[in-house]
Amino acid sequence: MNDFGRIVMLGRAFPMAIWLRERASERPGVLREFLEGARAWRARGGHLDLARIVRQVDPSLVDPETSMPRGDVHGLYQQRFGIHFFQDVIEQLEPLSTTQGAIALASQLGLEPWYVWAHVAPRRAEREPLDPLDLEVPRQAIVRMGDWAIGLQLMDVVAPELFGELVGDDSLSHHELAVWPVTLALRRRIPHPLLLPERERDEFVDAVAAWEHGAETDDFLIEAMSLAWVDRFGEPPRSPARANLPGPWHPLHWPEALDPADAVLWELLRQGVGLVEGWQRDVPALLTADELRAAWERSSTALDGLLATSYARQVARLLGIAWALGGDLPEDTGEAAWRLLVFEGVLRELVGAIRALVLDPDAWLGEYDWLADQFDAWTRYGFRHFGV
Secondary structure (H helix, E strand, O other), rough: OOOHHHHHHHHHHHHHHHHHHHOOOOHHHHHHHHHHHHHHHHOOOOOOOHHHHHHHHOHHEOOOOOOEEEEHHHHHHHHHHHHHHHHHHHHHHOHHHHHHHHHHHHHHHHHHHHHHHHOOOOOOOOOOOOOOOOOOOOOHHHHHHHHHHHHHHOOHHHHHHHOOOOOOOOOOHHHHHHHOOOHHHHOOOOHHHHOOOOOHHHHHHHHHHOOOOOOOOOOHHHHHHHHHHHHHHHHOOOOOHHHOOOOOOOOOOOOOOOOOOHHHHHHHHHHHHHHHHHOOOOOOOOHHHHHHHHHHHHHHHHHHHHOHHHHHHHHHHHHHOOOHOOOOOOOHHHHHHOOOHHHHHHHHHHHHHHHHHHHHOOOOOOOOHHHHHHHHHHHHHHHHHHHO
């Protein structure tokens, strides 16, 4: 690689390292896990080859001098390989690419739905445009995923410049770190709606298209339990960037997506997912029975048509809360609250995923433009740091 190419890669790594450093004050385990993943990747001789999937399918499309695809690189990835380019990049960068920090970074660029889909979609070398499961990936998503991959592979080079001695809390288990996104954490238990039979898949997509909740989020159970957590246990440390944000704390990121970096929401999901998966047994009771009934009634009203789908009924059954769709709650609501929280979290994540993957991907990515612009500004800062 020529020196300029390496500097470009270092510049792409800078914004991700800066973001991780800021978030480390909220969830130090994320940074520790990320650095361990980077060391493990390097130890196995990891090397990012952006042309690998192209070379495996058609070597003539790869320039022998640059080892990069010929012509319009991003257009080639989009039209011919689509989500399978994502799958190849994630596989090459494992275990680094599957850490919570890497996933959270993908979320900051609006890529979470495609990242999750890459983990559950059928694997193949090339796109099959006639297959409804081989969804078209927007060019902008391909560009951002390429930047994400380039930045990740050189994170350990810029880390000493930005991380210092911060290594994070080492008391969290692997299970406890792997709780977000919820649909990814529970993918062996709960199916992705786009993998359902056509009738059920279309029913859920139509319900998402018709769902108009608006900007207010106070109706949801996640908010009620989040505020109850803060009242009982206090608010975890906040990064400098988040501490300077105006207005009260709330656990939403962008449209219909949950924020993986928020320490309160992550703690709630850790408890809820741990209970469902069986590695968390003692969960705190945050709401009284009456408070939970009132909160779930508000949430049920807000979720509206989503709860009427066969997919929602299937998820509720798999979570052991089929009774929730009938409006009844058990007398012992301690465990029920956490299972309902996971249920609501799955539906709210998937509303965003369906909008991104199927309904309006360009608008979804547009909501993240200012964050992508901030990453570009930090990239220029990285260029200057290396003398460009």
